[in-house]
Amino acid sequence: MTVAKEIHGLCVRAKAASRAMRKLTHSAKDAALEEIASALESAKEAIYAANAEDVEAAKAAGLSPAMVDRLTLTESRFKTMVAGVREVMHLPDPVGHRIWRRARPSGIVIDKVREPLGVIAVVFESRPNVFVDTAALCLKTSNAIILRGGKEALRSNKALAAAVRAGLAASEVPEDAVQLVTTTEHSAVSELVRAVGLVDVAIPRGGERLIRAMCEAALIPVLKHYKGVCHVYVDEGADLKMAIRILDNSKVQRPSACNAAECLLIHEAVAERFLPMVHKWADKKGVALHFGGVEGGEVDWGREFLGLELNVGVVKDVKAAIAHINEYGSGHSDAIVTANPQHAKRFQREVDSAAVYWNCSTRFTDGAEFGMGAEIGISTDKLHARGPMGLEELTTYKYVVHGSPVTGTVRK
Amino acid sequence: MTVAKEIHGLCVRAKAASRAMRKLTHSAKDAALEEIASALESAKEAIYAANAEDVEAAKAAGLSPAMVDRLTLTESRFKTMVAGVREVMHLPDPVGHRIWRRARPSGIVIDKVREPLGVIAVVFESRPNVFVDTAALCLKTSNAIILRGGKEALRSNKALAAAVRAGLAASEVPEDAVQLVTTTEHSAVSELVRAVGLVDVAIPRGGERLIRAMCEAALIPVLKHYKGVCHVYVDEGADLKMAIRILDNSKVQRPSACNAAECLLIHEAVAERFLPMVHKWADKKGVALHFGGVEGGEVDWGREFLGLELNVGVVKDVKAAIAHINEYGSGHSDAIVTANPQHAKRFQREVDSAAVYWNCSTRFTDGAEFGMGAEIGISTDKLHARGPMGLEELTTYKYVVHGSPVTGTVRK
Numbered sequence: 001m002t003v004a005k006e007i008h009g010l011c012v013r014a015k016a017a018s019r020a021m022r023k024l025t026h027s028a029k030d031a032a033l034e035e036i037a038s039a040l041e042s043a044k045e046a047i048y049a050a051n052a053e054d055v056e057a058a059k060a061a062g063l064s065p066a067m068v069d070r071l072t073l074t075e076s077r078f079k080t081m082v083a084g085v086r087e088v089m090h091l092p093d094p095v096g097h098r099i100w101r102r103a104r105p106s107g108i109v110i111d112k113v114r115e116p117l118g119v120i121a122v123v124f125e126s127r128p129n130v131f132v133d134t135a136a137l138c139l140k141t142s143n144a145i146i147l148r149g150g151k152e153a154l155r156s157n158k159a160l161a162a163a164v165r166a167g168l169a170a171s172e173v174p175e176d177a178v179q180l181v182t183t184t185e186h187s188a189v190s191e192l193v194r195a196v197g198l199v200d201v202a203i204p205r206g207g208e209r210l211i212r213a214m215c216e217a218a219l220i221p222v223l224k225h226y227k228g229v230c231h232v233y234v235d236e237g238a239d240l241k242m243a244i245r246i247l248d249n250s251k252v253q254r255p256s257a258c259n260a261a262e263c264l265l266i267h268e269a270v271a272e273r274f275l276p277m278v279h280k281w282a283d284k285k286g287v288a289l290h291f292g293g294v295e296g297g298e299v300d301w302g303r304e305f306l307g308l309e310l311n312v313g314v315v316k317d318v319k320a321a322i323a324h325i326n327e328y329g330s331g332h333s334d335a336i337v338t339a340n341p342q343h344a345k346r347f348q349r350e351v352d353s354a355a356v357y358w359n360c361s362t363r364f365t366d367g368a369e370f371g372m373g374a375e376i377g378i379s380t381d382k383l384h385a386r387g388p389m390g391l392e393e394l395t396t397y398k399y400v401v402h403g404s405p406v407t408g409t410v411r412k
Numbered sequence: 413m414t415v416a417k418e419i420h421g422l423c424v425r426a427k428a429a430s431r432a433m434r435k436l437t438h439s440a441k442d443a444a445l446e447e448i449a450s451a452l453e454s455a456k457e458a459i460y461a462a463n464a465e466d467v468e469a470a471k472a473a474g475l476s477p478a479m480v481d482r483l484t485l486t487e488s489r490f491k492t493m494v495a496g497v498r499e500v501m502h503l504p505d506p507v508g509h510r511i512w513r514r515a516r517p518s519g520i521v522i523d524k525v526r527e528p529l530g531v532i533a534v535v536f537e538s539r540p541n542v543f544v545d546t547a548a549l550c551l552k553t554s555n556a557i558i559l560r561g562g563k564e565a566l567r568s569n570k571a572l573a574a575a576v577r578a579g580l581a582a583s584e585v586p587e588d589a590v591q592l593v594t595t596t597e598h599s600a601v602s603e604l605v606r607a608v609g610l611v612d613v614a615i616p617r618g619g620e621r622l623i624r625a626m627c628e629a630a631l632i633p634v635l636k637h638y639k640g641v642c643h644v645y646v647d648e649g650a651d652l653k654m655a656i657r658i659l660d661n662s663k664v665q666r667p668s669a670c671n672a673a674e675c676l677l678i679h680e681a682v683a684e685r686f687l688p689m690v691h692k693w694a695d696k697k698g699v700a701l702h703f704g705g706v707e708g709g710e711v712d713w714g715r716e717f718l719g720l721e722l723n724v725g726v727v728k729d730v731k732a733a734i735a736h737i738n739e740y741g742s743g744h745s746d747a748i749v750t751a752n753p754q755h756a757k758r759f760q761r762e763v764d765s766a767a768v769y770w771n772c773s774t775r776f777t778d779g780a781e782f783g784m785g786a787e788i789g790i791s792t793d794k795l796h797a798r799g800p801m802g803l804e805e806l807t808t809y810k811y812v813v814h815g816s817p818v819t820g821t822v823r824k
Contacts, residue, residue: 019738022762102783108772110782117794118764200794219627221795242820249821326431348812350434352530360520360815363822370522370811371514382529382612382808383633384796396794399782400760403772408654409661410775 003183007191010146010179011198014119017176018144021116024172026093032171033089033136039167040082040132043159047073050159051128058152070126071153081129084374088136091373094392095142107407111400116142118200120394121192122376123148123214125206128156134205135164135178137376141394146199148181148188158182193218203389205377223389225380227304228258229330230362233321233347235338236269242359243274243337244281249361250335252285256306258378259333259365263301263311265321271314278312301328318343322350329353331380333362354380354387415595419603422558422591423610426531429588430556433528436584438505441551444583445501448551451579452494452544455571459485462571463540470564482538483565493541496786500548503785506804507554519819523812528554530612532806533604534788535560535626537618540568546617547576547590549788553806558611560593560600570594605630615801617789635801637792639716640670641742642774645733645759647750648681654771655686655749656693661773662747664697668718670790671745671777675713675723677733683726690724713740730755734762741765743792745774766792766799 040047051073058068073081099112120143124130131147138145149157161180168175181188193202193214202222204211211224232250234243250261266274282289285308292299292313299311301324315321318336325334335357336347344358355365365387367375372390379385385393413421452459463485470480485493511524532555536542543559550557561569573592580587593600605614605626614634616623623636644662646655662673678686694701697720704711704725711723713736727733730748737746747769748759756770767777777799779787784802791797797805 019762019764022764104781104783106776106781108776108781115794215631221633221793223795246815246820253822344814350431352431352434353810355811355813357813358815360813360820361822364518364520364813364815365811366822369516369518369520369822371516381633382527383635386808387811396798398765399767399777399799401767401769401772401776402756403658403770403776408658408772410665410773410778410781 003185003187004191006183007181007188007195008198010181011119011192011195013176014144014146014179015198017174018116018118018142020174021142021144021177024142026095028172029093029139029142030089032139032168032173033085035170036132036136036139036164036167037082037085037089039163039170040085040160043163043166044078047078047156047159047163050155054153054155061152063152067126067152071128071156073128073156077129081132084129084133085136088140088374091140091391093140094395099397106411107404109402112397113400114392114395115398117394117396119144119146119198121146121148121195121199121202123189123192123202123204123206123210125150125210126153128153128160130205131157131160131180132164133374134203134376137374137391137394139173139177141391143394144177144179146179146181146192148192151184154182154184189214190217193220193222196220203377221384223377223379223381223385223393225258225330225332225378227330228260228332228378228380229263229302229304229328230259230261230332231263231265231321231325231329231334232261232362233265233315233318233325233334233336234267234270234274235318235321235336235340235343236267237339238267238270238337239339240270240274240277244277246335246337246359246361247278248281248285249363251287251310252308253361253363255308257363259362260306261310261335261362262303262305263313263328265324266312266314267318267321268314268316282310302330304330318347322347325351325353332378333357333365335360335362354378415597415599416603418595419593419600419607420610422593423531423604423607425588426556426558426591427610429586430528430530430554432586433554433556433589436554440584441505441554442501444551444580444585445497445548447582448544448548448576448579449494449497449501451575451582452497452572455575455578456490459490459568459571459575462567466565466567473564475564479538479564483540483568485540485568489541493544496541496545497548500552500786503552503803505552506807511809518823519816521814524809525812526804526807527810529806529808531556531558531610533558533560533607533611533614535601535604535614535616535618535622537562537622538565540565540572542617543569543572543592544576545786546615546788549786549803549806551585551589553803555806556589556591558591558593558604560604563596566594566596601626602629605632605634608632615789633796635789635791635793635797635805637670637742637744637790639742640672640744640790640792641675641714641716641740642671642673642744643675643677643733643737643741643746644673644774645677645727645730645737645746645748646679646682646686647730647733647748647752647755648679649751650679650682650749651751652682652686652689656689658747658749658771658773659690660693660697661775663699663722664720665773665775667720669775671774672718673722673747673774674715674717675725675740677736678724678726679730679733680726680728694722714742716742730759734759737763737765744790745769745777747772747774766790
């Protein structure tokens with residue numbers, strides 16, 4: 001069978017499953033999530049065994065220790081993954097929620113109602129837990145899902161898929177609600193993102209290269225973030241001790257996260273006092289500083305380090321800081337530390353990013369911190385979803401309209 | 413100058429204008445819209461003269477009477493266009509509106525706030541009034557706009573652009589908030605939809621071929637509807653006189669509209685009584701009927717006639733009607749005529765379309781009928797906007813977050 005045919009078959013089955021899923025009640029979906037959690041627990045040994053094979057092969061193939069670590073399903077990661085399914089189960093289901101009702105002068109009554117998107121394709125790398133996390137979020141919102149993982153995790157993903165589908169088989173949800181792409185051909189991804197009318201949206205969870213390739217091939221919408229180049233700007237008159245605390249949290253707490261800071265901007269009026277504090281902090285925490293200064297220097301300003309490195313620049317004022325961030329940032333998360341409410345307001349209005357912080361760490365950009373319960377990813381797009389994407393962002397809406405014998409026709 | 417350079421220049425200027433537009437107050441934008449309306453009135457003679465040249469050239473080139481008609485800017489169309497600008501001025505501005513506020517246990521306070529999208533590219537055909545209509549909607553929402561019209565309307569569009577920009581010059585809004593692409597090279601459109609980081613969304617307003625070409629080339633999101641294949645389903649036990657009224661309104665009132673019905677489905681239990689009524693109506697209104705029957709026959713079910721033709725099929729029950737619509741429809745607008753609330757509910761839940769009607773004409777799918785005031789188009793996509801797109805659909809949102817000295821850092 002060709003890759004095109006194989007993917008087309010998966011998509012057709014997913015679409016059929018998604019149609020059937022429109023009839024599911026909240027409790028039927030929650031029961032299915034519990035079945036999945038139990039099935040994963042029952043299949044634990046088989047999943048560990050498959051994962052151990054993947055890990056061994058990865059080591060033999062000379063993959064980096066970081067990649068091997070991401071691939072490894074430890075006991076604690078497994079438990080967190082299963083607990084995650086039960087957490088999603090307990091979240092409120094947005095499907096069917098009425099956003100608004102309008103009685104129009106024409107006599108019709110319009111309900112704007114939340115609906116599943118339909119079929120979601122998720123392409124991910126390395127971490128096998130993504131398979132289960134995203135499947136749970138999609139099921140909860142009555143979406144069918146097609147998953148494509150990295151080839152180094154194929155055995156693990158197959159074992160997880162078998163367990164999840166065994167759980168579904170014991171529920172009212174069709175098994176084809178969750179499908180794994182098992183071909184390792186690269187063209188499988190382009191087939192998925194060109195399946196107009198079958199797949200409603202693609203969500204990449206991986207590096208910038210994967211995402212760019214998907215967008216280049218795509219005929220369907222792709223929800224994504226290319227990268228997270230987040231800034232902390234320390235304004236004149238800022239509480240400098242607070243600034244260090246916020247900088248520390250933004251940079252050091254989890255440097256590999258997309259919401260970690262990659263660039264510090266300092267108002268020139270406080271640079272002389274603040275820079276020694278920054279040096280002291282950087283020495284203590286092992287952060288390498290790259291200085292650009294007022295004129296920009298040789299610094300690669302748009303760089304996403306994802307590690308203990310930080311660009312530092314001195315700017316003339318809040319206006320220059322905003323211009324710098326809009327020029328070099330990635331529209332993800334940016335913070336101002338200031339005691340001046342006018343400066344904060346201006347920064348938060350003019351910086352064109354998903355989340356703009358006043359006296360807060362950029363690390364708050366996260367579904368759980370925002371009260372969404374769970375997230376499928378973070379979007380730096382502006383269409384449909386911006387920032388953390390939770391359950392609501394996995395839905396669309398429809399207009400449900402009711403007329404009457406005297407109101408059913410358009411007059412003019 | 414190459415087309416690529418020319419379009420890149422337009423996009424860079426549009427992005428700069430969109431940044432400046434973030435600082436505009438509601439009243440500054442409304443004042444600019446009034447300036448535009450006045451400037452159009454002042455430039456009326458020049459616009460008519462340019463349009464007359466376009467119309468003459470179109471006739472000489474042998475364009476169809478329908479196309480020549482669409483191109484012609486009559487006195488009444490001109491008045492409607494200018495009045496439209498003032499109507500948009502009086503609509504509420506969604507930008508800056510707080511969608512929700514959440515105080516989180518971590519101590520931060522999050523505001524989800526409506527924001528402009530940034531730069532919108534609109535590609536349209538024939539009707540020059542689209543230039544002014546869409547420019548007004550985008551300005552009202554603080555978006556910069558780049559417009560590309562059909563080459564047969566280039567003189568008209570240039571005259572309209574000059575008037576609109578003269579209006580802007582007398583206001584606080586930068587002139588580059590509205591720009592017209594004047595090159596007639598085809599590649600201009602692909603350059604626009606590949607301008608990642610400069611153009612935030614493209615909206616085609618034209619035929620299916622244009623839209624498919626844009627999606628094929630696009631690296632940025634495209635908001636669109638390919639076509640409108642809308643259905644009226646007449647259920648068993650329906651009020652058949654009401655069914656004829658709704659069918660008549662859906663099919664005949666404006667057959668060229670995308671929300672006009674293209675297919676009638678009839679429950680087999682009422683076919684014998686209803687079909688003679690349908691024939692009588694069709695004869696009277698000059699509607700050509702194409703019969704498919706239970707087995708499907710030779711009918712091209714997915715056909716969008718945009719004229720006085722109608723596919724007719726007899727189905728076994730509401731379930732079969734739903735399956736038919738999901739298979740052959742375009743996800744636009746579909747109606748059920750029934751006295752049975754269970755059937756209506758099932759139809760409205762399971763039909764996967766932007767608008768689902770119970771005892772209503774499909775013609776209601778329209779920004780004004782839905783209370784949005786004006787629309788830039790109708791989307792059959794499910795991401796970002798579905799159904800009529802008004803001012804709100806021309807916005808995104810951002811998260812504006814406020815911390816304090818004790819709450820500014822993520823703990824865990």
